Structures are given as structure tokens and as C-alpha cells.
Amino acid sequence: MLPERRFAIGLTLVVFLVLAYLNNSKVILAKANVPARSFAVPVLMYHHFAPPGLNIAYNNVILAPARFERQxxxxxxxxxxxxxxxxxxxxxxxxxxxxxxxxxxxxxDGYESNYVYAFPILKKYNIKATINLIVSFVKEENPTGFNPEKTTFLSWKQVKEMQASGLVDFQSHTFNHHHYLYVDANKKYTAPMLVSKVFSEEDHRLETDKEYEERVFCDLKKAKAILEEKLGKEVFALAYPYGAYNHKVQELAKKAGYKMHLTIKNGLNRYGDSLLEIRRVNVAPGDDMEAFSYKLQHGREK
Structure with missing residues (x-):
């Protein structure tokens, strides 16, 4: 074989090997990037905690502390x-x-039961949680003390203690928009006030679009400002009361400075999903460990 031919064959082989190496490197790099692009995270949703046997109306958001500890x-x-x-x-x-x-x-919501029952368990197992506060419900201190048969909310003193532990972060659940109000003159129908123009008894009419937008924006802005002033941290997330929202609320919340919005839609959260529709799954009082494990894996009811 002529030297020139041997050289050409050898050069072709070298080029082939280099291209194969580079192509394989791309595959390896792509695989290395998979964790950043493929996570699927469940967001668990809790509310209130109370031991069994109390004189209260138990519902699907009141969890026994013992069950929370098992989880x-x-x-x-x-x-x-x-x-x-x-x-x-x-x-x-x-x-x-x-x-x-x-x-x-x-x-x-920010129930005081979060401090009394859940917080010691979080500390025991060194587990983080984020509490979404209805800011107008938070007072400097609770003058009556904790009563498990009464609905009481966190004080700023308790909030600051929980934040100082490094295990609890706080975000917004509005300032004072966690209510259903009348939306008609005959008081037949109510709706979540965050997403509805409400009926004014004083003026005997529904709010105008402008009045509605000003009310909602001012509430969301106020909640964020107070939380940031009290706690010295950026507040970036809004949990929608009752899970109710629409495009206008999303727009107003973004304008007020919230870049992450929490819904009650089930599912897992992935890279590339909208920050304006974070999925969550409620942890119900009747969930056994099999149901709890399923929610961790799938972000929804079985």
C-alpha cells in the first residue's frame, strides 16, 4: 500500500475516533445535566393541628399532631x-x-397550633417548613393564651422565634382577603373576595373594575410590605386563599411583587413549569402512611 494511501486511511480513522469521542462527551454532558432539568417536587399542604377528642368541628384540614409526627x-x-x-x-x-x-x-393561614404542635416536631426531626400567613390575623402577642378548642393565630413573637430557628420561613396568604363576601344585592351568593367584585351595602352596588383592582393590589402589597418589615426577608410567594385565582389576580400579584403563586391544584413541580401555578397536595387527617407515601411520589390523591 502506498504511503499516501496509508496516511489517508489513518487520518480518516483519527477523525472518526475524535468525532465519536466528542459525540459521546455530549451524551455524557447531557446526562450530567439531567438532574437540573428533571426534578419533580411535591409541595405538601397543611393547615391546622389538633389532638383528637376536643370540642371542635374537625374537618379535612385539621391534622392530629401524632399523625404529623409519624409523617x-x-x-x-x-x-x-x-x-x-x-x-x-x-x-x-x-x-x-x-x-x-x-x-x-x-x-x-398561620394557626397558633403550628407553633404549639408542629414546630416542636419540626425541631425534633430538623425539618424545614414554609408558613403562609394571613397577615392581618397576626398580633404582637396573644393576650388570651393558647386554647386548643379556640381558633387562634400566631403572634409576631412566635413568628420571629420560629424564623430564628432556621427551620421556618414565612410567605403571604394576603393581608385580609381570606374571606367569602356577598356578590349580589339580595345576599344570596358569596364568593372569595380575592377573585370577585363584592357588593357594597353602603353604595348599594357592585365594585367597579377599577375599585376591585385597587382593593386587591393594595391588600397584596400591604401584606408583603409588613412581612418584609417585620422579618427582614424578601417575600416572594403568595398562597391563593381557597385556591381561587384568575388571570387578573395573577397580574395584580405580579405587580405587587410576588413571583411565585401557590395553588391547590395537585401534581408535581418541575423545571420549566410556571411559577404562577405551583401545585400542592393537601395532607388529609385520614391519610395513612401508604397514602402519604403516594402523595410524596405523585403529588396527588391515589
Whole structure:
């Protein structure tokens, strides 16, 4: 074989090997990037806690503390990576890698039972949670003290203690828009006030579009401002009361400075999903450990 032919064959072989190496490197790099693009995170939703046997109306958002502890113990023993809502926000915004079995715990409304029953359990298992406060319900202190048969809410003193632990973060559940109000003159129909023009008895008419938008925007802005002033941290998330929202509310919430909006739609949260429709699944009082495990894996009811 002529030297020139041998050289040409050798050069072709080298080029082939280099291209194969580069192509394989791209595959490896793509695989290395998979964790940043493929996480699927459940956001658990809790509300109120109360032991059984009290003289209260139990419902699907009141959980026994003992059941909550079993769930937190399960997360710890099974090595779940429990993160704050703000960490999920950063990962979804930037494609930041999250390890398998990552989960977010949220608690809505800001009941005092979160401090009395849930907080000691969070500390025991070193688990993070994010509490979404109805800001107008939070007082400097609770003058009557805690009564498990009364509906009481966190004080600023308790909120600051929980934040100082490094285990609890706080976001907004509006300033004072967690209510149903009348939307007609005959008082036959009510609707969540965040998404509805309400009827004014004083003026005997529904709000105008402008009045509605000003009311909602001012409430959301006020909640964010107070939380940031009291706690010295950025407030970026809004949990919709009753899970009710529409495009106008999304627009007003963004304008007020909220970049992450929490719904009650079931499902997992992935990189590339909208921050304006974070999915959550309610942890119900009747959930056994099989049901709890299913919600962790799928972000929904079985």
C-alpha cells in the first residue's frame, strides 16, 4: 500500500475516533445535566393541628399532631430532602439541580397550633417548613393564651422565634382577603373576595373594575410590605386563599411583587413549569402512611 494511501486511511480513522469521542462527551454532558432539568417536587399542604377528642368541628384540614409526627419521622428515616419554598423557587427559575426525594412543606393561614404542635416536631426531626400567613390575623402577642378548642393565630413573637430557628420561613396568604363576601344585592351568593367584585351595602352596588383592582393590589402589597418589615426577608410567594385565582389576580400579584403563586391544584413541580401555578397536595387527617407515601411520589390523591 502506498504511503499516501496509508496516511489517508489513518487520518480518516483519527477523525472518526475524535468525532465519536466528542459525540459521546455530549451524551455524557447531557446526562450530567439531567438532574437540573428533571426534578419533580411535591409541595405538601397543611393547615391546622389538633389532638383528637376536643370540642371542635374537625374537618379535612385539621391534622392530629401524632399523625404529623409519624409523617415527619417517615421523611427523616427515608432520607427525604426537605427544602424551603424559596429554594424550590430558585431551582425552578435557574434550573438548579435538586436531589431525588426533594419535598416542600407548606402550612396555610398561620394557626397558633403550628407553633404549639408542629414546630416542636419540626425541631425534633430538623425539618424545614414554609408558613403562609394571613397577615392581618397576626398580633404582637396573644393576650388570651393558647386554647386548643379556640381558633387562634400566631403572634409576631412566635413568628420571629420560629424564623430564628432556621427551620421556618414565612410567605403571604394576603393581608385580609381570606374571606367569602356577598356578590349580589339580595345576599344570596358569596364568593372569595380575592377573585370577585363584592357588593357594597353602603353604595348599594357592585365594585367597579377599577375599585376591585385597587382593593386587591393594595391588600397584596400591604401584606408583603409588613412581612418584609417585620422579618427582614424578601417575600416572594403568595398562597391563593381557597385556591381561587384568575388571570387578573395573577397580574395584580405580579405587580405587587410576588413571583411565585401557590395553588391547590395537585401534581408535581418541575423545571420549566410556571411559577404562577405551583401545585400542592393537601395532607388529609385520614391519610395513612401508604397514602402519604403516594402523595410524596405523585403529588396527588391515589
Amino acid at each position: 415527619m419521622k417517615y421523611l427523616k428515616e427515608n432520607r427525604y430532602n426537605v427544602i424551603f419554598l424559596r429554594e424550590l423557587c430558585e431551582a425552578m427559575e435557574k434550573g438548579k439541580p435538586l436531589p431525588p426525594k426533594t419535598v416542600v412543606i407548606t402550612m396555610d
